[in-house]
Amino acid sequence: MATYDDVMVSLGLEPSSEPGVCGTYRGYARHHYYGEDPCAACRKANSAYKRDRARAAKKQDLPPIKHGTARGARRHWYRNEKPCDACRIAYNAEMCPRWRTYDRDRRRRPGRAA
Ligand SMILES: [Zn+2]
Ligand SMILES: [Zn+2]
Structure with missing residues (x-):
């Protein structure tokens, strides 16, 4: 049985004893942990979080630098x-x-x- 912290870590969050608050990605993770349907505020936080992560990943994905130019x-x-x-x-x-x-x-x- 995965602990709450395991779920947090698997979702890319810091482990913490603090329960997620609705309207945050951590809140979304909490719903996930309890097998609930995330509420609208948490769904929104989740999509914002995913968007940020996608943007960060894209930045790392830049084409290689052609040095000397x-x-x-x-x-x-x-x-x-x-x-x-x-x-x-x-x-x-x-x-x-x-x-x-x-x-x-x-x-x-x-x-x-x-
Ligand atoms: Zn919620
Ligand atoms: Zn260079």
Whole structure:
């Protein structure tokens, strides 16, 4: 026989001796535990909870970052990460084309022709 805590854990909740209050996901779990039909408030809380979980799962499911690209740098930021060096350099190169122009001009300019 599963304990109340077992049910809570199996539903992704912290085990607790506190009974769920109606209108919360924990309340929904309580109905579930007692084999009751969840009330409207708990059903609503459950769907909100499921939606949040789905959203969180979706975020983890993002496509892999293509490192060393400006797009990759944006992906790092999108995930609240600091871009890795490869992405940061690629991003800077794309965002500051003037830096590259400056480098090229400097290289093209022969020092002895002044
Ligand atoms: Zn309820
Ligand atoms: Zn990266």
